[in-house]
Amino acid sequence: MNVEIRSVTPDEKNTLNNLLEKYNYEFSQYDKIPFGADGLYHYWPLELFWTEKDRAAYFITVDGILAGFALINAHPECERSLDHAVAEFFVAYPYRRGGVGSEAMRLIFQRHKGVWHIKYHPANTASVAFWNGIARQHAASGVEKLRGTEDYYDGTPSEVLVFQT
Secondary structure, three states: OOEEEEEOOHHHHHHHHHHHHHHHHHHHHHHOOOOOOOOOOOOHHHHHHHOOOOOEEEEEEEOOEEEEEEEEEOOOOOOOOOOEEEEEEEEOHHHOOOOHHHHHHHHHHHHOOOEEEEEEOOOOHHHHHHHHHHHHHHOOOOOEEEEOOOOOOOOOOOEEEEEEO
């Protein structure tokens, strides 16, 4: 199994947007955010991933087949300084629990070293386990868990992992 990440080009924006719709639908079981009247979620900051220098959009592939995406930015999720944050991260069901997400994050950490913020919804227990494991595995020293500065749509306080790669 060969896991790779590659930058999403502006010409591939529609493909990324299609994946974001699936991601947002899946995540709505935790944050309860509704879709719009047209039945779509409309990830509004998508255009910024090609116009702001502190953002990066990656496709995750497995043996050359599209398997997910990662959106990275430098927007703080808590009261600590940072270099990078995971804005969104998605691995399709057929590729979960086989190391694809872990390998994708290892590759991203190789490209983006520094202090990371990773926010997650505490009710998403699979995400909690995944991100805590990733942080422990890649942290140069300790990992702090803090309350995020912004609650989720359903009112649940966010949790943020802070660590240095």
